[in-house]
Amino acid sequence: MPNFLHSLASPARFQRIANAVLPWVSVLAAVLLGVGIVWGLVFSPPDYQQGDTVRVMYIHVPAAWMATFCYAVMALLSASFLIWKHQLADLAARAASPIGACFTAIALITGALWGKPTWGTWWVWDARLTSVLVLFFLYLGHMALSAAFDDRERGGRAAAILACVGAINLPIIKYSVEWWNTLHQGASVFRMDGPTIDNSMLWPLLLTVLGFNMLFVVLLLVRIKSELLARRIEVLQRARASGRG
Amino acid sequence: MNAFLAIIGRDLRLATRRGGEAALTLGFFVVAITLFPFGVGPEPELLGRIAAGIIWVTALLAATVSFDRLFRADMEDGTLELLALAPLPLELAVLAKAIAHWLLTGLAVTLLAPVMGLMLNLPEAAYGPLVAGLLLGTPALSLLGGIGAALVLGARRGGALVGLLVLPLFLPVLIFGISAVEATLIGLPLAPHLLILGALLAVALPVGVFGSAAALRLALE
Amino acid sequence: MTRKQRRMTILGVGLACLAVATALVLTALSDKVTFFYSPSDLAADDAGHNARIRLGGMVEEGSVVKEGDGITTAFVITDFAQAVPVRYTGVLPDLFREGQGIIATGRMDQGTFIAEEVLAKHDETYMPPEVADALKAAGKWQMGDQP
Numbered sequence: 001m002p003n004f005l006h007s008l009a010s011p012a013r014f015q016r017i018a019n020a021v022l023p024w025v026s027v028l029a030a031v032l033l034g035v036g037i038v039w040g041l042v043f044s045p046p047d048y049q050q051g052d053t054v055r056v057m058y059i060h061v062p063a064a065w066m067a068t069f070c071y072a073v074m075a076l077l078s079a080s081f082l083i084w085k086h087q088l089a090d091l092a093a094r095a096a097s098p099i100g101a102c103f104t105a106i107a108l109i110t111g112a113l114w115g116k117p118t119w120g121t122w123w124v125w126d127a128r129l130t131s132v133l134v135l136f137f138l139y140l141g142h143m144a145l146s147a148a149f150d151d152r153e154r155g156g157r158a159a160a161i162l163a164c165v166g167a168i169n170l171p172i173i174k175y176s177v178e179w180w181n182t183l184h185q186g187a188s189v190f191r192m193d194g195p196t197i198d199n200s201m202l203w204p205l206l207l208t209v210l211g212f213n214m215l216f217v218v219l220l221l222v223r224i225k226s227e228l229l230a231r232r233i234e235v236l237q238r239a240r241a242s243g244r245g
Numbered sequence: 246m247n248a249f250l251a252i253i254g255r256d257l258r259l260a261t262r263r264g265g266e267a268a269l270t271l272g273f274f275v276v277a278i279t280l281f282p283f284g285v286g287p288e289p290e291l292l293g294r295i296a297a298g299i300i301w302v303t304a305l306l307a308a309t310v311s312f313d314r315l316f317r318a319d320m321e322d323g324t325l326e327l328l329a330l331a332p333l334p335l336e337l338a339v340l341a342k343a344i345a346h347w348l349l350t351g352l353a354v355t356l357l358a359p360v361m362g363l364m365l366n367l368p369e370a371a372y373g374p375l376v377a378g379l380l381l382g383t384p385a386l387s388l389l390g391g392i393g394a395a396l397v398l399g400a401r402r403g404g405a406l407v408g409l410l411v412l413p414l415f416l417p418v419l420i421f422g423i424s425a426v427e428a429t430l431i432g433l434p435l436a437p438h439l440l441i442l443g444a445l446l447a448v449a450l451p452v453g454v455f456g457s458a459a460a461l462r463l464a465l466e
Numbered sequence: 467m468t469r470k471q472r473r474m475t476i477l478g479v480g481l482a483c484l485a486v487a488t489a490l491v492l493t494a495l496s497d498k499v500t501f502f503y504s505p506s507d508l509a510a511d512d513a514g515h516n517a518r519i520r521l522g523g524m525v526e527e528g529s530v531v532k533e534g535d536g537i538t539t540a541f542v543i544t545d546f547a548q549a550v551p552v553r554y555t556g557v558l559p560d561l562f563r564e565g566q567g568i569i570a571t572g573r574m575d576q577g578t579f580i581a582e583e584v585l586a587k588h589d590e591t592y593m594p595p596e597v598a599d600a601l602k603a604a605g606k607w608q609m610g611d612q613p
Contacts (some may be wrong), residue, residue: 036329059442139415141406141413151399156461158396161392162392165452169413173416176416176441344487437494440493441494444490444491444494445486447483447484447490455476
């Protein structure tokens with residue numbers, strides 16, 4: 001695996017692979033999201049208790065999953081950057097954190113919209129809501145720290161240390177918040193005795209989940225590519241400036 | 246061991262002799278607490294109900310304010326580089342500095358908390374769990390906060406950044422510190438909450454020490 | 467101490483700390499810890515304490531009564547062993563209904579629980595109404611099997 005990563009770590013090769021993969025993944029993301037969202041919002045049945053309100057789920061649940069998934073990706077990239085010093089891992093971790101923050105914000109906002117009709121309030125200080133909010137703060141801290149240094153390399157290393165510390169703390173935060181207050185329903189899809197969600201709702205949900213995953217890949221690749229180009233421009237400008245001077 | 250104690254002693258002496266830096270944190274703690282009766286109204290009943298929360302939250306904020314200075318002065322006068330080169334592992338030096346920081350802020354805040362409790366009409370049964378919780382929780386704050394303080398060395402706008410970085414990490418300590426008080430007030434057992442605070446301290450010890458040391462090495466490059 | 471020895475020592479100390487943490491958490495969890503009182507808990511120690519507490523349980527079937535002012539609701543929370551009458555003034559959440567699990571925050575007043583806040587615990591089952599009806603018709607409907 002490290003060898004494979006090493007070979008990926010060359011920016012030129014990464015660009016080649018990214019350019020080859022990007023169109024396919026983009027189309028896949030568009031199709032999955034399009035079908036999943038239309039299916040979920042229009043054709044899937046309403047819930048027996050919540051009625052049409054349940055349709056928020058097709059956006060909310062994938063966004064919430066991506067929020068955590070994205071942090072895990074970011075923490076792994078940060079750890080591999082600290083251990084193997086891959087520039088590309090640093091780039092990717094920093095590209096991932098605003099995307100993760102956006103998914104987290106979407107999960108929080110749709111959660112509030114869902115909470116109002118079902119729980120009777122926009123926001124409750126319930127275990128899952130609170131831990132997602134804290135996750136959002138961790139993303140903000142990561143973004144702020146990586147941007148706070150004049151030396152980009154140092155910002156990246158500091159942010160990577162923070163991401164790793166956050167990854168250790170995240171389960172602890174989640175656990176303590178759960179202890180503190182529990183109102184949110186238990187897990188519906190990943191359970192020992194099979195999903196407690198009807199198939200007519202599970203399928204569109206799985207489609208949007210996959211769609212969000214593909215969207216994440218697309219956004220990540222685009223952000224890494226543009227960051228690589230920005231650095232290239234910087235190098236060229238510096239070269240021209242010193243050539244003239 | 247001598248070097249370890251010497252670092253603690255040095256930090257304590259510096260804090261007491263250099264214009265009473267230690268008093269600054271305590272001053273902030275007291276002033277911030279006295280703002281709450283103005284903010285929520287002076288009714289003793291209301292204040293009594295939220296007193297433990299006020300004291301805990303203000304203790305977190307006071308700790309956060311103090312982190313900015315934890316490594317900055319040492320960085321500026323070059324002490325940090327000597328610490329990194331010394332035979333004592335940097336991890337232990339960080340631990341010594343965290344202990345000194347706790348003695349100056351956490352312990353002092355813990356000792357002041359009952360007095361603040363009197364001013365806020367804290368229920369009588371709550372004093373024990375409040376002080377016990379602070380005693381176990383504030384060392385964890387000093388350790389975790391060290392990571393934030395070390396990470397922002399050399400960053401622009403370091404002070405405000407420390408708060409954003411470390412306050413989310415403090416959340417578990419706050420939750421169990423408060424739940425210890427609340428549990429006692431409604432007659433539930435206190436011990437599990439204190440045990441968990443102890444567990445958080447045990448986790449904060451390696452995370453804080455290794456995290457801060459790694460961040461300091463980065464700052465010194 | 468060589469570099470390798472030092473690294474092993476550091477690693478050992480770190481792992482020891484984590485072991486201590488695990489042991490402490492396990493000890494803490496072996497005590498019975500509750501987040502809210504059940505009606506049975508309340509009945510067991512009715513020392514008449516006037517503290518704010520959280521009461522959790524199911525809304526008893528057929529117990530919900532709207533009072534004259536249109537905004538106050540009286541109902542009974544039960545854990546199928548003991549039951550506590552509750553009064554709440556305010557807008558109830560959508561999912562509040564008979565047989566549903568709720569958590570109410572408030573205090574006891576002369577045998578009635580005066581709630582300041584009522585939160586519905588929404589179950590983790592999602593299905594279309596037809597399926598729910600079919601389940602009920604087939605006698606497989608278990609409304610009370612929430613954690």
